[in-house]
Amino acid sequence: MDLTLLYRGPLASCDYDCPYCPFAKRRDSPRTLRADRAALERFTGWAAGQDGDRLRILFTPWGEGLVRSWYRRAMVELSLLPHVERVAIQTNLSGRTAWLDDADRDSLALWCTYHPGQTPYDRFLGKALDLAARGVRFSVGVVGLPEHHGEAVRLRNALPDHVYLWVNAAEGHAYTDAEAAAWTAVDPLFGYSRHPHRSAGLPCRTGASVVSVDGEGTVRRCHFVRDELGNLYDGSYRAALRPRPCPLAVCDCHIGYVHLETLPLYDVFAGGVLERIPAGAPWAAGATGA
Template sequence: MDLTLLYRGPLASCDYDCPYCPFAKRRDSREQLRADRAALERFTGWAAAQQPTGDRLSVLFTPWGEGLVRSWYRRALTELSHLPHLRRVAIQTNLSCRTDWLAGADLDTLALWCTFHPGQTPYDRFLGKTRELAALGARFSVGVVGLPEHHALAARLRRELPAEVYLWINAAEGHTYTDAEAAAWTALDPLFPYSRHPHRSAGLPCRTGESVLSVDGDGTVRRCHFVPTELGNLYDDTFRPALRPRPCPLTSCDCHIGYVHLETLPLYDVFAGGVLERIPAGYGIAG
């Protein structure tokens, strides 16, 4: 069985203070960090133990906070990348961490979904990090939240990134785009129209709940991050009998990690080979 797991543990602390993020500048206590580390190590152990079952796994870490500034996330990604039954392991990151740890990972399996946050880090520092990734041979995408004040730096980023690195633009939550504004963002990211408006999803077929699952730090399995109904637990295998095709119960889906799995959209073809790390087919190839 091929399973895609979106893991989100209790980590909620971030080193950035983005005004559009409700989790900015949170601080986890030592006890909370220990709990997050233990939960992640339990999950990594479970993933490693699945090799004899014949399951092929793909894992995307979607922490509320910044994971790669924590040694246990870097270690987990490195260890998982070397497992033969892991098709892909990826993480969403602001790229504020060092990059030398990637030398110990299998870069055919590991990938990074990187977000540039203007106002939180100098442009040149972020661009320098992407150049370090490219020099290491890492597979990564880069993106920006599509706020008007971000456009100039996003355009500069598109000019200065290698052509094979995909630059994605997320529509800003609550922001309505005129056609002219949308066209300006689409000039940077041809796939921006998929992000511009929420996608109607009620009653439509979605891969979540069948081959794509959300897992929290306790091992509770849900179909996705946005539907609270529990399907069982990862660690006692009670989730497996619940795996089946099921329509989306929500009115709409406006987050890429959700709507990318809608069967009514062509995004599995658009992002063939790079669904988790948000890299379209044809990108991510060394020049």
């Protein structure tokens, strides 16, 4: 079986307090952290035993995972498994990076978000340049708020040309054509994020070759559709895997709409769907402050 899994355990704590995030500066109890660690170790053990399958794994924690030792360990262990084609995680890049030297950097990748106001620009850029020097696959990006534009331009122009900088449309923000053009100068693919995508009744890879998994092992087609397909650990989900249309009116999150078959994003991001790295380089767009 060829399967992509989006894993999200109980972890919901973060070291940042971004005003656009409901989990800002949230603290998990020791009990929740223990549960999250046990759930992740169970998932990693399951993945290690699936050597007859071909797996791609993206960790999408509500909080920041890489400040926790068990996420770093899981990333390394999974990257070394020959049947894991890719293991990636969404991260604010606030944690250490030396642990990456123990991983297989052909299969490990990072999806890094820069949050202006939460970390000094020079510190984030230094971490990104460190990743590049270590040969780590990664993308970086920002939320497309007006106050972030200058910092995004500055970051785009400082990053190596091969590093893709993406821009997420800010939730609830309607972009004028001029604003959209300014963001597109930073991220040539911003148009895919600008508006939610109509998805009702359209074919999507989720539920067939892509699934989401929670800390209990409950399998759903994606993070945004609550219907259960079965459980990962008893294998009951396998019988439910099949092509099916999307039941939602629209899809407005990259980790969802990237899997819509009506969009060309599997070609755009060929080889880098999970870590949001497009095929081809360079990706420096010659961004300006206009």
